[in-house]
Structures are given as structure tokens and as C-alpha cells.
Amino acid sequence: MPKDATLDRHLARIQRVVDHIAAHLDDPVDLDRLAGVACFSPYHFHRAYRYLLGETVAETVRRLRLHRAAGTLLDSETAVARIAQRAGYGSTAAFTRAFAERYGRPPGAYRDTRRSFPFDPSEGETAMPEVTYRTLAPIRVAAVRHVGPYMEVGRSFDILMSWARARQLFRPGARSLGLYYDDPGAVAPADLRSDACLEVSEGITGEGEITIRTVAGGPHAVLRHIGPYAELERSYAWLYRTWLPASGAEPAEAPIFEEYLNDPRSTPPAELITDIHLPIREFPERRR
Known part of the structure; x- marks a missing residue:
């Protein structure tokens, strides 16, 4: 069997575990069961998982549960005690x-x-986010589509x-x-379309779920968000509600x-x- 085909099968087995964890995030972690999902010997499963994903199973579960908890805190009035219980804490x-x-x-x-946007008005205007303008070259990427x-x-x-990582492409x-194609305020969560992308060089080809595409270059307005991904929606709200109408940009x-x-995985x-x-x-200052 060709080397790439063997590697693809290996990656697919580990990915089945990631999918299983995400679908059963409320279940206790059972390494033997996960090894069975991957069709790996329990003696080797955990090492193979860690080397391919760069974190242990326990770290994946903890990260995903806390990420979900952060979203629940921002999007609902669910009691903290209930969120703690669902995240697996005693x-x-x-x-x-x-x-x-x-x-x-x-x-x-x-x-x-x-309650606030990504700046605190009480700190004065210096705390407000800054939008910068950049002209980007097209970016060649490997991409995986996500719907949901x-x-x-x-x-x-x-x-x-x-x-x-398996192909040493980093x-x-x-x-x-x-890349995010839909407005989560207008499209049902189950139908939202996005692409996870990694820049790759010429000569790299797609396979399976991996496709090669080009992210368009040209003028862009760029807003820097510092903080959890669960809070990104507030930066989007400020960008579209406050900055865009006053900017003159189209x-x-x-x-x-x-x-x-x-x-x-390694950054708080x-x-x-x-x-x-x-x-x-076009950049607003260049408009006629």
C-alpha cells in the first residue's frame, strides 16, 4: 500500500476519536473505548494520539469542555453550578x-x-480598538470545510x-x-459554513477532505481581537455596528x-x- 494511503488511514482513525470526543463531550473519558474507536491497541493509542494532535486526550477534553462553558456563560443564563457539572467538575x-x-x-x-464591547468606555478613547488597512497578496491554503x-x-x-503535521508541512x-461565509444571526447554526485553512506552498495538493484554494488578496480593514474565541462576536458587532458605518468603506x-x-493549545x-x-x-481615503 502506498505510504500516503497508509498515513491517510492512520489519520482517519485518530480523527474518528476526535469526532467521538466532540459528540460525547458529556461522557466520562474511557481510553480503552477510544482506542477501540481508533482500532488501536490500548498500549499504543494514547501515544499515537498525542504525537499527531500535539495534546493528550485529557487535554483535548478539558479544552473543549471549557470552550463550551465559555460560550454558555456568554450566551445563556444557565447557572454556573450546572455549567460546572456539565464540564465534568465535581x-x-x-x-x-x-x-x-x-x-x-x-x-x-x-x-x-x-455587557461591554471589546473596550471599556470608562477607560476613555485610548481603550477603543483600532482598525488598520492592509493590502494583502492572495494566500494559497489547504482547507477543510465545516458546516455547523x-x-x-x-x-x-x-x-x-x-x-x-503528518506530512511535515508546517x-x-x-x-x-x-473563513466565515454566513452571518450567525441570519443563518441557522446547523447551516453555517466555514473553512479551516493553513497556508501551503506551491506543489502541495489536496486529498480527501483537504482542498486547495486561494484566499483573495486586495484591500482589507483589519481589527485585532485579543482574548477568547468565544468573545469574537463582540468584536464583530463593534466592527459592523460602529466602525463600518462611520468609516466610508464598502x-x-x-x-x-x-x-x-x-x-x-498552548496559549491562555x-x-x-x-x-x-x-x-x-478600496481604502476610504482613496475614494473619489
């Missing part, structure tokens, strides 16, 4: 410690942040990064992007995309840096 105190360690503040204080809630796009990134400066016929400037959510790129027809 007490609210244990959940509060774990959440604060990862997100930089306890759950109640984190929930309170939804944007909060769950991580599955497509897991597929993409496992594929790239290179210094390669850009990680997310959006172009291309999807908005995010560029992720650090690794969510409060320190994550995301550049939101809004394609525009």
Missing part, C-alpha cells in the same frame, strides 16, 4: 479554579464581560493540522486562517476571515490574538 469551586486559570477570570466575572456552529469549527482545524510563518464581494496568530485564552480581516473595495 464542584463549582473546582470548575471556577480551572476556568479562571484558563480564561483569566472566574465564571461570574467572565459572564459580566458580555462556528464554535465547533475546531474539528476541521484538528483534521487539517493532523494532516499537515513551516515558519505559515498562516492559520478561518465591503467587497469576498468572505470575512480570521487569522490566528498564536496556538490555542485571554492572550489569544486574532486578526479579523474585512475585505473592502
Whole structure:
């Protein structure tokens, strides 16, 4: 069997585990069961998973549960005790410690942040976000399509990064992007379309779920978001509600995309840096 075909089968087995974890996030972690999902010997499964995904099964489960908890805190009035229980913690105190360690503040204080946009007006205008203008060259990327809630796009990134890691395609400066085609306020969560993308060089070809495409270049307005991905919606709200009407810019016929400037597996959510790129027809100062 060709080497690439063997590797694809290996990656597919690990991806079945990632899908199983995401679909059974409320279940206890059973490594023997997960090894069976991957058709691996329990003696070798955990090592194969860790080397391909860059984190342990326990770390994946913890990260996904806390990510879901952050979204629940911002989007609902669900009691913290219930969120803690669903995240697999035996007490609210244990959940509060774990959440604060990862997100930089306890759950109640984190929930309170939804009252503000990504700046605090009480701090004055210097605290307001800044939009910069950039002219981008086209970006050649490998992409995996995701259909469903944007909060769950991580599955497509897991597929993409496992594929790239196994083929040693990571290179210094390669850009990680997310393309988002639909407005979550207008399209049902189950129908939202997005692409997880990794910049690749010429000569790399797609296979299976991996496709090769080009992200359009040209003028863009860029808003930097610092903080958890669960809070990105507030930056989008400010960009479209406050900045765009006053800017004189006109959006172009291309999807908005995010560029992720650090690794969510090794970076505390409060320190994550995301550049939101809004394609525009031309820079406002150049309009006639």
C-alpha cells in the first residue's frame, strides 16, 4: 500500500476519536473505548494520539469542555453550578479554579464581560480598538470545510493540522486562517459554513477532505481581537455596528476571515490574538 494511503488511514482513525470526543463531550473519558474507536491497541493509542494532535486526550477534553462553558456563560443564563457539572467538575469551586486559570477570570466575572464591547468606555478613547488597512497578496491554503456552529469549527482545524503535521508541512510563518461565509444571526447554526485553512506552498495538493484554494488578496480593514474565541462576536458587532458605518468603506464581494496568530493549545485564552480581516473595495481615503 502506498505510504500516503497508509498515513491517510492512520489519520482517519485518530480523527474518528476526535469526532467521538466532540459528540460525547458529556461522557466520562474511557481510553480503552477510544482506542477501540481508533482500532488501536490500548498500549499504543494514547501515544499515537498525542504525537499527531500535539495534546493528550485529557487535554483535548478539558479544552473543549471549557470552550463550551465559555460560550454558555456568554450566551445563556444557565447557572454556573450546572455549567460546572456539565464540564465534568465535581464542584463549582473546582470548575471556577480551572476556568479562571484558563480564561483569566472566574465564571461570574467572565459572564459580566458580555455587557461591554471589546473596550471599556470608562477607560476613555485610548481603550477603543483600532482598525488598520492592509493590502494583502492572495494566500494559497489547504482547507477543510465545516458546516455547523462556528464554535465547533475546531474539528476541521484538528483534521487539517493532523494532516499537515503528518506530512511535515508546517513551516515558519505559515498562516492559520478561518473563513466565515454566513452571518450567525441570519443563518441557522446547523447551516453555517466555514473553512479551516493553513497556508501551503506551491506543489502541495489536496486529498480527501483537504482542498486547495486561494484566499483573495486586495484591500482589507483589519481589527485585532485579543482574548477568547468565544468573545469574537463582540468584536464583530463593534466592527459592523460602529466602525463600518462611520468609516466610508464598502465591503467587497469576498468572505470575512480570521487569522490566528498564536496556538490555542498552548496559549491562555485571554492572550489569544486574532486578526479579523474585512475585505473592502478600496481604502476610504482613496475614494473619489
